[in-house]
Amino acid sequence: MVLVFPAIAVLISMGIYAVLTQKNMIRIIIGISIVESAIILLLGAIAYIPEGVAPILDQPYDTVVDPLPQALGLTAVVINASTTAIMLALVIKLYNRYQTLDIHEIRKLRG
Amino acid sequence: MKKINFDKVFSFILVSLLGLFILRVLYSVAGEEAARFTADHYINFGVEETSAINIVTAILFDYRAFDTLGEATVIFTAASVVALLLPRHEASMLKTEFTPVVQQSIAFVLPFLWIISIFLIAYGHLSPGGGFSGGVIISAISILIIFTYGYRYMTRRFNVKKLSLIEDIGALAFLTIGLAGIIAGGTFLANSQVGIYPGTPGELLSGGLMPLSNFAVAAKVGTGLSVIFLSLARED
Amino acid sequence: MHLPILLIIIPLFTVFSLGLFAFFSKKYIIPLVLTSSLLSTVIIFFFIFNRETKLPFSYNLGSWQPDLAINIIVDHYTLVIFAAMGLITLLSVIYSLTEITRNKAKFYLLLNVLFVGTAGMVMTADLFNLYVFFEITSISSYALVAYNDKDISLEAAFKYLMLGTVSAVFLLLAIILTYMATGTLNMVLIPERLGNLPVLTRQILIAFYLIGLGVKFAIVPLHTWLPDAYVGVPITYNVLSSALIIKTQFFVLMRILYIFFGLNFLQNNMISTILLVWGIFSMLFGHAAAFQQNNLKRLLGYSTIAQMGYVIIAFSLGTPAGILAGSFHMINHGIMKGAIFFAAGNLHKAAGSYQLDKMQGMADIMPKTSLIFVLILLSMVGIPPLSGFASKWLILEASLEAGYLLPAFMIILGSFLSLGYYLSIIINIYTGEKNFSDNLPVGVAGLKINEIIPAAVLTAVCIVLGFYPAVLTGLIARAPEFLLQQLNFINIIIGG
Numbered sequence: 140m141v142l143v144f145p146a147i148a149v150l151i152s153m154g155i156y157a158v159l160t161q162k163n164m165i166r167i168i169i170g171i172s173i174v175e176s177a178i179i180l181l182l183g184a185i186a187y188i189p190e191g192v193a194p195i196l197d198q199p200y201d202t203v204v205d206p207l208p209q210a211l212g213l214t215a216v217v218i219n220a221s222t223t224a225i226m227l228a229l230v231i232k233l234y235n236r237y238q239t240l241d242i243h244e245i246r247k248l249r250g
Numbered sequence: 251m252k253k254i255n256f257d258k259v260f261s262f263i264l265v266s267l268l269g270l271f272i273l274r275v276l277y278s279v280a281g282e283e284a285a286r287f288t289a290d291h292y293i294n295f296g297v298e299e300t301s302a303i304n305i306v307t308a309i310l311f312d313y314r315a316f317d318t319l320g321e322a323t324v325i326f327t328a329a330s331v332v333a334l335l336l337p338r339h340e341a342s343m344l345k346t347e348f349t350p351v352v353q354q355s356i357a358f359v360l361p362f363l364w365i366i367s368i369f370l371i372a373y374g375h376l377s378p379g380g381g382f383s384g385g386v387i388i389s390a391i392s393i394l395i396i397f398t399y400g401y402r403y404m405t406r407r408f409n410v411k412k413l414s415l416i417e418d419i420g421a422l423a424f425l426t427i428g429l430a431g432i433i434a435g436g437t438f439l440a441n442s443q444v445g446i447y448p449g450t451p452g453e454l455l456s457g458g459l460m461p462l463s464n465f466a467v468a469a470k471v472g473t474g475l476s477v478i479f480l481s482l483a484r485e486d
Numbered sequence: 487m488h489l490p491i492l493l494i495i496i497p498l499f500t501v502f503s504l505g506l507f508a509f510f511s512k513k514y515i516i517p518l519v520l521t522s523s524l525l526s527t528v529i530i531f532f533f534i535f536n537r538e539t540k541l542p543f544s545y546n547l548g549s550w551q552p553d554l555a556i557n558i559i560v561d562h563y564t565l566v567i568f569a570a571m572g573l574i575t576l577l578s579v580i581y582s583l584t585e586i587t588r589n590k591a592k593f594y595l596l597l598n599v600l601f602v603g604t605a606g607m608v609m610t611a612d613l614f615n616l617y618v619f620f621e622i623t624s625i626s627s628y629a630l631v632a633y634n635d636k637d638i639s640l641e642a643a644f645k646y647l648m649l650g651t652v653s654a655v656f657l658l659l660a661i662i663l664t665y666m667a668t669g670t671l672n673m674v675l676i677p678e679r680l681g682n683l684p685v686l687t688r689q690i691l692i693a694f695y696l697i698g699l700g701v702k703f704a705i706v707p708l709h710t711w712l713p714d715a716y717v718g719v720p721i722t723y724n725v726l727s728s729a730l731i732i733k734t735q736f737f738v739l740m741r742i743l744y745i746f747f748g749l750n751f752l753q754n755n756m757i758s759t760i761l762l763v764w765g766i767f768s769m770l771f772g773h774a775a776a777f778q779q780n781n782l783k784r785l786l787g788y789s790t791i792a793q794m795g796y797v798i799i800a801f802s803l804g805t806p807a808g809i810l811a812g813s814f815h816m817i818n819h820g821i822m823k824g825a826i827f828f829a830a831g832n833l834h835k836a837a838g839s840y841q842l843d844k845m846q847g848m849a850d851i852m853p854k855t856s857l858i859f860v861l862i863l864l865s866m867v868g869i870p871p872l873s874g875f876a877s878k879w880l881i882l883e884a885s886l887e888a889g890y891l892l893p894a895f896m897i898i899l900g901s902f903l904s905l906g907y908y909l910s911i912i913i914n915i916y917t918g919e920k921n922f923s924d925n926l927p928v929g930v931a932g933l934k935i936n937e938i939i940p941a942a943v944l945t946a947v948c949i950v951l952g953f954y955p956a957v958l959t960g961l962i963a964r965a966p967e968f969l970l971q972q973l974n975f976i977n978i979i980i981g982g
Contacts, residue, residue: 144276151659152269158652159261167648174655178662185280185666194305195377196297197452203305205289206296208665210309211614213382214321215658217471218621221328222651224478225628228335229644231482236637245641271690272659278687279667287669291554316547316556320606320618323498324625327599330505331629334592411509418505425499436549438491443549 143184150177164230164240168223175219182212300441301448302375302457310380311463315439318463319424322470326421329474333410336481348398356398363391367468374464375457381464385471392476396483410480413473420469427459427466489529490545490558493605496522496529497598504598508591516583519594523579526601530572533560534961541565542968542978544611552979553675557611559978562964566813567608567730567737569961570820573947574729575601577940581828582722584934593633593720599626600726604734611673611979613661616738620657624650624702627731630723631715639718646711649701653708657698660691664746674976677746685755688747692757695742702735704791705798706768713779716787717840721831724783725940728790728827729820736794736816740801744969745976749804761802766896769795773903782830782840785907786823789866792904793819796897800881803888806966811880813962818877818951822866825944829859832933832941833915842914849916855933856915858945863908865948868901873951880955 150173157170186205194206230240237245292305292313302308310318371384396404431440441458442448449456500522507514533540542561546552560568579597586593603623610616628650632643665671667687668679680688701708716724743752752758772792779785793815800812830840832855837845849856865872868879878901885894951958968974 141277141280144273144280147276148269148273151272152265155268155652156261156265158648159265160258164644171648171651171655174652178655178658181276181659181662185662193378194293194296195303196293196305197303197376203293205286206292206305206309207289207671208662209306210314210317211662211665213306213310214317214614214618217321217382218324218618220475221324221478221625222621222647222654224328224482225331225335225625226644226647226651227482228332229632229640229647232335232632233640233644236640242644271693275663275687275690276666278684279663288554288671289669312548313550313554314548314556314614317615317618319498320615320622323501323599323602323622324618326501327596327622327625327629330592330595331625334589334629335632414505415509418502421502422499422506425495425502429495431549432488437545437547438488438495439547440549 143180147177147181147184150174150180162241162243164233164242167242168226168230171226172219172223175215179212179215179219182208182215297451299443300457300460301451302460303451304375304377304380306378307375307380307460307464308457310382311375311460311467312441312458315428315441315463318467319428319439322421322424322467325471325474326417329414329417329477332478332481333414336484353398356394360391360394363387363394367391367472371464371468372454372461375460376452376454381467382471384464385468386475388468388472389475389479392472393479396479401483405480408476410477413477413480417470417473417477420466420473423466424463424470427463430459487543488545489532490543490560490609491547493526493529493609494602496525497601497605501595501598501602504591504595512591515591515594519579519598522598523576526605527572527576530568534565534568534572537562537565537961544978553670553672556615557672557674557979558609559611559975560609561968561975561978562962563737563741563813563968564608566816566962566965567604567734569817569958570729570733571604573944574725574820574824577824577828577943578722578725580936581725581831581940582720583936585720585722585831585937593630596626596629596633597722597726600630600731604730607734607738613664613671613673613676615671617654617658617661620735620738621654623731623734624654627723627727631719633720633723634718636718638714642711642714642718646715649708649711653698653701655698656694660694660698663691663694672979673741673745674979677748677972677976680746688751689755689757692743692747695739699735699739699742703732703739703794705764705794706771706791709768709791712791713775713784713787716783717781721827724786724827725824728786728823732790732794733797733816733820736797736801740969745972748972749970753804758802758804762799762890762893765795765798765802766893767795768792768798769900770896770903771795773900773907777903777907779907780842782842782845782911785842785911786826786830789904790819790823792900793823793866796878796881796900799893799897800884803884803890803893804970805884805888806970807880807884807887809966809969810959810962811877811884813965814880814955814958815877817958817962818873818948819866821944821947821951822862822874825858825862825941825948826866828937828941828944829855829862832937833859835933835937842911846914847917855941858941859915860912861945862948863912865952867905867908871952873948873955876952876955880959 154170154174158167161167186208188202188204191202191204192200194203296305296308300308300312367384367387370379371381374380428439432438434444436444446458448458545558546555548555603619606619628643628647631646632639667683668676704712769792772788776785776788797812797815800808833848836851865874868874882894882897
């Protein structure tokens, strides 16, 4: 479990760096998506117990992995997908208005 | 040039500090023995309390059904918002009709996709799956139809209005299932604790109202995601 | 008794049936929305007037045992948000009847989703449930910001969406870390388990919760979405955002900070001091930025940021008087800002623009609305006997009683600063050359009845509170008990 933590920290940092510095709106959305994926990875990582089976309890078992983060992860995935859909819809509308995907250009064009 | 460099360096320092803090906290809270508290209850008592074998589905539709209701609301709102933001005249996707070979193969495969999704939904409390996975596959079916047969073919049969109607009905069904818990004497969204036909674990008809909730949520998720894709991919 | 959950079921039922109604019979949309809003207000007032007998109230969903189920708790601290919610949601629905002309069904759908989200956030006692309702509120907010379909609305919505999603990720990260540390998501079981963690870990957790919720109540420097978002939106959303949504996010943050970590931890580790300084900084920044604005809505947006600074200062004092003063100001500011935005919307009908230099001399054309406008502005500065004076006095008193002299001085300084820009608006409206277009509906006769009522009602409440603040302080008098002593909150569910 503890080996995954540096990966999660690196992913979150990379994603937020992309959000802070990129100008292309699609890249910003990709950055947010990376951060959200890192959180889901964290949810998967904390559920794991070594030698644990999946929480489908129809056969005798020794240890079972934690089922609660899996349920939380499902909800989190759905919420992230919905938010990404709304972001993409807004990008399409903004592109139709301003013909550019550069967020600084849009700020300048608006005046 | 100088200004851009300063921004990037500043962001890099900020972000690495953030990464270090996250790492520090993660190592500090990991591995607590007392942290298995609720998980142990779910594992030890889940099957006998809810008569569902798939503990994750039991959590989603019985222990924490309120979260599922909130999540269904999120999908509903997102579908409505995307349909509101991108009305008919904002075209965005090019025509992608495929050759008849592809169309015939997909026509052969589609019924099996339906069977898979309904299997996942109906057996949600017995094997991995549940309402959400089944619903996602249903929306994949609609996306597949749009890609192979063209946008116009899909909207002649199911346009955004009709799909939104089905989504509404699915959502109202889930709300009514929750009210059934109140009628049976418990609180909202009560399922097994008020004794609504638990059945024996391992049978198809077990778990109280869980199969019904699975179908309602699958209808809503499937049509909701289809509405989102239809709105994002309109063409003239 | 199933009343609290009805506050969530009724708007949710409205949301899901609006789609059906829009498909079958369009003319039942408005009665449906008004009925559901009225029912919610009745339930809220039932809780307010029966607060001694029925509260604290807990309701566990799914009929599970209390330490396992998702619980809904209504206690005296929740009444703070209920007091704002009951009146302002109904009035904003009334105002929106004539303001929204296209896509009515979708607008009321988003409005009701917003109600569901805020009601769920303030009542829930489960961490992940809090995150789900936080996202429900956020998504409907983003959509309402983009509702008007103008260029500035879309750009503001995208920026708000970016900042809001990153903040939601921080909140989710904090919740997952709390789960890893304690093994439960139930808000009453977490405090004792969090006590075993090292201090630095708890401080970083507090930082993540603060970033996660701080974007939404516009703490500086995470406030950049707010001025743009306030410009291109319908007035209904302006009122709801400053009166309800911003307050709800701060309400939840205070609940988390005080119940999970406890007053002693906050004061021993300088968190209270940091919050206090941050509140002062936020307030001064808001006032300074409001000075330079030419657009009325942006000015009121920065003014909201400044007033939230006052609330942050009051809550971080950590004394019962401080929390009482902060809660009073939360409700009071909601009422005042609501009244100002409603009146500004009415003035816009005659002036055609929200730019201040185009609203000169409005008082000749709309004398009564200008009078309401001026009264509320004076109240926000803090001139007695209006309600703004009462709330500022309570905060000053609490600050001096706790021994903090510098914040008290800063509050007085801030009030003088705000006097500067509010006075310039008043002078603008009453004097100055008229240079707005002449062919717009003029005078109070040009306004419809549903546009006059909300501003007038809120102004009347403001004046009444100015003379009898005890009406409101009596209502929220027991709120600090449920925040400062963790055991009061915990014992609602477990223990005798």
